[in-house]
Amino acid sequence: MSRRRSIYKLPKFKLKHKTITAIGTLIAFGLAILSAVSLFTNSQALSFWRDFLGNYLGVMKFSAPVIFALSGLVLTKARWRFAQTNVLLGFILLVLSFSSLIAAVKFDRGGAIGQTLWSELSSFVTSPGAAALLIVVFLVGLVVFFNTSLQQIFGIFIWVFNTLQKLVKPLFNRQRTFEAKHIPIKVSGVDERPVAPKPQLPTTKGPIIADVLVQNVAGKGVVWKYPPASLLSDKVGSAADRGDVKKSADIIEKTLDSFGVQADVAEVNGGPAVTQYALKISAGTKISKIANLQHDLALALATPTGTVRIEAPIPGKSLVGIEVPNHSLEIVGLKHVLASDEMAHHKSKLAVALGRDTSSKPMIVDIDKMPHILIAGTTGSGKSVMINAFIGSLLFRNSPDELKLILIDPKRVELTGYNGIPHLLTPVITEPEKILSSLKWAMAEMDRRYKLFQSVGVRNITGYNEMSGFQALPYIVIVIDELADLMMFAPVEIEDAITRIAQLARATGIHLVVATQRPSVDVITGLIKANIPCRIAFNVSSMIDSRVILDGPGAEKLLGRGDMLYLPPVA
Secondary structure: OOOOOOOOOOOOOOOOHHHHHHHHHHHHHHHHHHHHHHHHOOOOOOHHHHHHHHHHHHHHHHHHHHHHHHHHHHHHOOOOOOOOHHHHHHHHHHHHHHHHHHHHHOHHHOHHHHHHHHHHHHHHHHHHHHHHHHHHHHHHHHHHHHOOOHHHHHHHHHHHHHHHHHHHHHHHHOOOOOOOOOOOOOOOOOOOOOOOOOOOOOOOOOOOOOOOOOOOOOOOOOOOOOOOHHHOOOOOOOOOEOOOHHHHHHHHHHHHHHOOOOEEEEEEEEOOOEEEEEEEEOOOOOHHHHHOOHHHHHHHHOOOOOOOEEEOOOOOOOOEEEEEEOOEOOOOOHHHHHOOHHHHOOOOOOEEEEEEOOOOOEEEEEOOOOOOEEEEOOOOOOHHHHHHHHHHHHHHHOOOOOEEEEEEOOOOOOOHHHOOOOOEOOOOEOOHHHHHHHHHHHHHHHHHHHHHHHHHOOOOHHHHHHHHOOOOOOEEEEEEOOHHHHHHHOHHHHHHHHHHHHHHOOOOOEEEEEEEOOOOOOOOOHHHHHHOOEEEEOOOOOHHHHHHHHOOOOHHHOOOOOOOEEEOOOO
């Protein structure tokens, strides 16, 4: 006899992942409300839930609404600071470790969870070991909750302690004042002669020194007085000694001819550090053949440094340049570059003096078009002088309402002289703990400006200031004098901050000037290089360092006396 097939089928019950998440979110928020009502009211109907939380969490039962609320926020995946998994996990670690420590002090106040954890840990690693382990778990919970480093956590503790100390100290230093009673005392045997009243000094409520003239201070309704160029020195030293230029040109032509290369010196450009001989080569000659003869040319010319640099070809010309070091260098003064026609006719507020090129023409670059710059070179090659030239150029062309500076100087001696100028957003930062905070502030300011641009419908700071009719938002230039020290302190956080600012901050008027004397791959990482296309290379110790900063050789052959290779962002 065959089995009869059932005519009834159970309905399929399958929920989507979003539906399950929504149910979990509602349950979590419902438990949060239930816990809050039961703990903060005397409702008899919810006494069972209040007793349940008290039995398991002890005095930490008041954290239950927070745990359930954070769980609901995490399930919603909302873009909110506290709707993060690390916040929930860190808070749970804090509650568990703190309830266990409470159980160590007063066993019945720790709840079932705290009592169990303390009993198991103390039996396994003794009571002192359990206390130390729970303190470590508590600190781990803080680090996970705030998603930061341990140094930042200790910095928060120190800040809270100092704040409480400032608030409490006046209470203990308050002196009790008593009203003095005038009690006449009669003294016998003393002549009662009238005593002249003690002269009273005139008291003034204002300052002792009045009519102090304060100039060059930006403020509302104050016309900024730009510093005069006379503050800069006119002294530049003697002219460069280039030797016998005609003789050197003949030597270059004869040396190349001896190796089968037909070339004529078309022009000679005299720069402050090198003299460039521009060659016009015959058709069919490979440039690589000339580049391979640089050591032979240096030997024939008897150059002071024993090297020559070949630029093949010269940008914008169908010529090959051979740069021969001068016998003595010419000092380029900042005043002469700032007073040049190129600087006077430059419209950008962020135009800075770079120096003079191989033709002794002033080089003016615009930080706004860079928009960030990376500087590298060995100690004494000219990095700090270049940074000071950049800052000086900005100060001569901008008022405090137009430009703000953040100067970061881990070496403590290069930029601290700028303390006190009104362009600074903060005093020169020298402590590593404050450097990361300043970069985080810059990222927050960048986000704030983007929201401001979105609200008014403009794309960048130039459009916003044009719409305002005045310099509503100042440019912000962040100068970092030594990147290697920062990367040793917090490499991941510093790299992330610099990368984010370099990627997004151009439209908001925030620019980076980063310098380092150690251009290695662990300092100038791939992300930093990719987002800072503009580079300046001074003399470096090896070809590897030159490839890191310039993506090619050449910087290792520089003289190390202020001469540089400039890689523009459009190169």
